[in-house]
Amino acid sequence: xxxxxxxxxxxxxxxxxxxxxxxxxxxxxxxxxxxxxxxxxxxxxxxxxxxxxxxxxxxxxxxxxxxxxxxxxxxxxxxxxxxxxxxxxxxxxxxxxxxxxxxxxxxxxxxxxxxxxxxxxxxxxxxxxxxxxxxxxxxxxxxxxxxxxxxxxxxxxxxxxx
Amino acid sequence: xxxxxxxxxxxxxxxxxxxxxxxxxxxxxxxxxxxxxxxxxxxxxxxxxxxxxxxxxxxxxxxxxxxxxxxxxxxxxxxxxxxxxxxxxxxxxxxxxxxxxxxxxxxxxxxxxxxxxxxxxxxxxxxxxxxxxxxxxxxxxxxxxxxxxxxxxxxxxxxxxxxxxxxxxxxxxxxxxxxxxxxxxxxxxxxxxxxxxxxxxxxxxxxxxxxxxxxxxxxxxxxxxxxxxxxxxxxxxxxxxxxxxxxxxxxxxxxxxxxxxxxxxxxxxxxxxxxxxxxxxxxxxxxxxxxxxxxxxxxxxxxxxxxxxxxxxxxxxxxxxxxxxxxxxxxxxxxxxxxxxxxxxxxxxxxxxxxxxxxxxxxxxxxxxxxxxxxxxxxxxxxxxxxxxxxxxxxxxxxxxxxxxxxxx
Numbered sequence: 037x038x039x040x041x042x043x044x045x046x047x048x049x050x051x052x053x054x055x056x057x058x059x060x061x062x063x064x065x066x067x068x069x070x071x072x073x074x075x076x077x078x079x080x081x082x083x084x085x086x087x088x089x090x091x092x093x094x095x096x097x098x099x100x101x102x103x104x105x106x107x108x109x110x111x112x113x114x115x116x117x118x119x120x121x122x123x124x125x126x127x128x129x130x131x132x133x134x135x136x137x138x139x140x141x142x143x144x145x146x147x148x149x150x151x152x153x154x155x156x157x158x159x160x161x162x163x164x165x166x167x168x169x170x171x172x173x174x175x176x177x178x179x180x181x182x183x184x185x186x187x188x189x190x191x192x193x194x195x196x197x198x
Numbered sequence: 199x200x201x202x203x204x205x206x207x208x209x210x211x212x213x214x215x216x217x218x219x220x221x222x223x224x225x226x227x228x229x230x231x232x233x234x235x236x237x238x239x240x241x242x243x244x245x246x247x248x249x250x251x252x253x254x255x256x257x258x259x260x261x262x263x264x265x266x267x268x269x270x271x272x273x274x275x276x277x278x279x280x281x282x283x284x285x286x287x288x289x290x291x292x293x294x295x296x297x298x299x300x301x302x303x304x305x306x307x308x309x310x311x312x313x314x315x316x317x318x319x320x321x322x323x324x325x326x327x328x329x330x331x332x333x334x335x336x337x338x339x340x341x342x343x344x345x346x347x348x349x350x351x352x353x354x355x356x357x358x359x360x361x362x363x364x365x366x367x368x369x370x371x372x373x374x375x376x377x378x379x380x381x382x383x384x385x386x387x388x389x390x391x392x393x394x395x396x397x398x399x400x401x402x403x404x405x406x407x408x409x410x411x412x413x414x415x416x417x418x419x420x421x422x423x424x425x426x427x428x429x430x431x432x433x434x435x436x437x438x439x440x441x442x443x444x445x446x447x448x449x450x451x452x453x454x455x456x457x458x459x460x461x462x463x464x465x466x467x468x469x470x471x472x473x474x475x476x477x478x479x480x481x482x483x484x485x486x487x488x489x490x491x492x493x494x495x496x497x498x499x500x501x502x503x504x505x506x507x508x509x510x511x512x513x514x515x516x517x518x519x520x521x522x523x524x525x526x527x528x529x530x531x532x533x534x535x536x537x538x539x540x541x542x543x544x545x546x547x548x549x550x551x552x553x554x555x556x557x558x559x560x561x562x563x564x565x566x567x568x569x570x571x572x573x574x575x576x577x578x579x580x581x582x583x584x585x586x587x588x589x590x591x592x593x594x595x596x597x598x599x600x601x602x603x604x605x606x607x
Contacts, residue, residue: 165238
């Protein structure tokens with residue numbers, strides 16, 4: 037049995053609901069679909085018990101009715117486990133992972149600024165990467181947002197952006 | 199914040215910083231008590247723009263994420279797309295990609311060494327390394343037609359082949375650079391000015407490097423033995439023999455040592471690539487529409503791990519392209535390194551993670567304002583003109599050049 041299959045097996049043994057949700061796409065690349073409610077415990081197990089000690093990135097996606105979040109976790113030996121979870125667009129609330137990876141705050145701030153996710157427990161700090169005077173409720177990576185909207189935006193002080 | 203503490207804002211535009219970024223330092227005397235970082239001034243919306251263009255056009259856009267690691271980003275992106283489309287990239291193309299990748303690392307590390315020299319007031323090192331860097335820039339220009347933003351990659355392979363006549367030229371340049379790098383290793387390990395100025399500055403312990411997710415030479419200089427080329431092999435790295443360079447100094451000095459020693463590994467890899475360069479085509483035909491799917495691609499850029507995630511939806515445009523450049527992982531480490539350090543160390547500590555900036559100039563255009571004549575000076579002409587300029591003023595550099603075996607052009 038390959039190491040990737042062993043990881044898949046251990047995840048399924050621990051979390052029965054993942055039985056048909058894990059795919060080994062190629063050597064060193066595993067993709068898993070995790071329901072939002074089970075995400076914290078799955079993430080905790082993956083990091084602490086399965087030794088995925090590197091957070092390579094977090095990708096945010098606009099999936100229509102939902103927002104998708106992929107946590108790209110890696111082991112020292114190059115195996116990457118991509119944990120995908122979704123949250124409804126009208127309540128896109130996820131929990132922070134900064135307690136596991138302090139450096140995740142930049143990745144999570146990106147989700148907040150660019151996709152309008154709400155990250156519970158994200159420590160205070162400067163926003164990233166949009167400007168301080170970016171208008172509220174404008175999320176550039178959402179599919180219904182387009183560049184033309186930039187011209188129509190009003191800045192907080194009431195001046196037209198150009 | 200104590201009674202006598204005070205705050206200093208540095209940036210987003212500041213002479214000590216090469217790119218727009220803003221730091222707010224809380225000072226306790228000369229020492230930095232704490233700091234906050236504000237990034238995003240250079241956010242150009244490239245990920246969003248990728249969704250509106252075809253995959254082919256995206257390669258050129260992605261290549262411009264960074265002026266120095268341009269090949270890194272382009273390769274990382276095409277690797278993900280090729281994986282989704284299940285393309286069998288010819289071996290020759292993979293070797294050429296790897297060759298350009300290592301040449302890019304040499305140019306980037308030499309550039310860094312010069313910047314580091316400049317930041318500590320050792321401008322002789324800047325002049326030497328940037329002159330030597332021209333050797334690798336010329337090779338890159340010969341192979342790709344450009345000094346940066348090489349445009350070598352396409353989906354399914356590379357766009358330009360290497361001719362048999364080019365191989366001895368590359369090897370000759372590598373010999374020259376290796377000779378020079380041995381001298382830099384000597385400078386880095388024996389020159390008291392460098393050792394004393396860089397030791398104990400910008401300290402990052404092994405545990406902190408792991409905890410904060412440091413990448414690339416920054417992590418390896420704290421003893422973290424991570425290198426995507428070895429750990430998650432891509433391109434031709436699985437078939438090459440090389441060492442992952444680490445150092446236990448955990449400071450700016452260690453970061454300098456790691457980078458100069460990595461140069462030697464790059465020369466070793468380039469010789470292997472040229473010796474084993476497979477024959478055959480340099481690309482396979484890629485479909486215009488990429489089937490639905492997703493892939494995560496990792497790449498050891500000169501600054502550390504570069505991560506690209508691509509999601510395809512069956513059309514000729516990607517559904518999502520996510521880029522995690524190495525500097526984003528390392529900038530957070532900087533705040534930690536600066537804490538309890540001296541304000542005067544800030545420029546070199548920031549420079550030591552090697553944040554990116556771009557350089558494309560290669561000719562100087564001199565316009566005679568009286569006659570209106572326009573002269574283009576080539577590099578050798580500029581070189582001899584500068585030697586002549588100094589000689590007229592009683593300073594002769596030509597003997598110095600002979601002593602260090604500097605190539606004529």
